[in-house]
Every structure is written in C-alpha cells, then in structure tokens.
Amino acid sequence: MSHTLILIAITVVVSLLAFRNDSLTNKLILWPKIMNEPKEYYRLLTSGFIHADGMHLIFNMITLWFFGRMAEVYFVMAGIPVVMFPILYLAGIVAASLPSFVKNKENAYYRSLGASGGVAAVLFAFIYFAPWEKIYVWFIPIPGIIAGVAYLVYSAYMSKQGRGFVNHDAHFWGAIFGFVFTLLLAKDHGANFIEQLMHPRFF
Secondary structure, eight states: OOHHHHHHHHHHHHHHHHHTOHHHHHHHSBOGGGSTTTTOTTHHHHGGGOOSSHHHHHHHHHHHHHHHHHHHHHHHHTTOOTTHHHHHHHHHHHHHHHHHHHHTTTOTTOOBOOSHHHHHHHHHHHHHHOTTSEEEETTEEEEHHHHHHHHHHHHHHHHHHTOSSOOHHHHHHHHHHHHHHHHHHSTTTTHHHHHHHTSOOOO
C-alpha cells in the first residue's frame, strides 16, 4: 500500500469522526490563542487531519491522490528514500500552519483546519520533478510550472486581502516548503528542474 493511500485513509477516518464530534474537532484544530497555556503545539499537525465539511475533505484527498502517487514514483526515480514522502506531507502541514499560528496568537476567534498545506507541499514536489506536466484547473490543462506560479501569486494576493475563511497563508507556505524540501533532498539540487524549464513542453 502506498504512503499516499495510507495518509488518505487516516485523514478520512479522523475527519469523519470529527464531523460527528465537536469535542474532537476542538482538540485537534489549529487555535493559536489557546496553544501556549497549556502548550498544545501538536495542533500544528493535527489540524491537517480534520476538515470543515465533506467537500473540503473530498477536494483535498482527490488532489493528494492524483499528485501523491506520482510524487512517490518521482522520489524513487530520484533516489530519495520513499519514507521521505510522508515526512514531506506531515512537515508540510506543520510548515503551513506556523505562519498562521504566529500571525494569530492574540486572535481568540481565529481557527484553521484542513490538509491543504500538506497537499500543496506534495503538489509542488510534483511540479519540481515535472514542471511541464499538465495540471487540470477547472478542467483546463495548464503546464504545472505556470499553474504553480499562478497559485502562489493568487494565494499571496488573497492572504493580503484577508477576506473569507480560506487559509491562503497555509496554501502559500505549504507550497514553498514542498518545493524547497524536495530541492534539498534531490541529489541534483535543482539541476534537472532548471534543465526542464529551459525546454518547455506545451502538450
């Protein structure tokens, strides 16, 4: 069984349990204001295993399924121990949660949940290995590197706007973490990525 499937299974089970148990949700959610006294920094990770609703869960898990399987294959092809894939995902959740934690430590109303940070880390690991592969955005095929840059720009812009309930900071920093993490692990440290960028493949 792939690491991607295991992560999806765990996330689905925990999320479904939390849908029926508000107490469980409150114990796992990222809630910066209450995390220092007592120290509950585990929430930086556990918040990635619960979701706001079924559509939130389905969207994240479908994205993880499509790109996680390929990223695992690329890890093996690049000589990266496959055990580093779940570390990428889990560390991506934490890295994506940290900016929100620091930014909202005094905001008693702020809470955040969802696997988007880890999913973004996996997506950008995929883009690192295959920057010109198609990514479908609203059923439109777009080269991964172009979709990735647009994703970062959009996330940064929406974060500055500060509107809505989507944690755009988590999307942005999860993506950055995933790319840098993979860059550091890959034996060529970006040489193949640059080489691919120099030879565009538009389908």
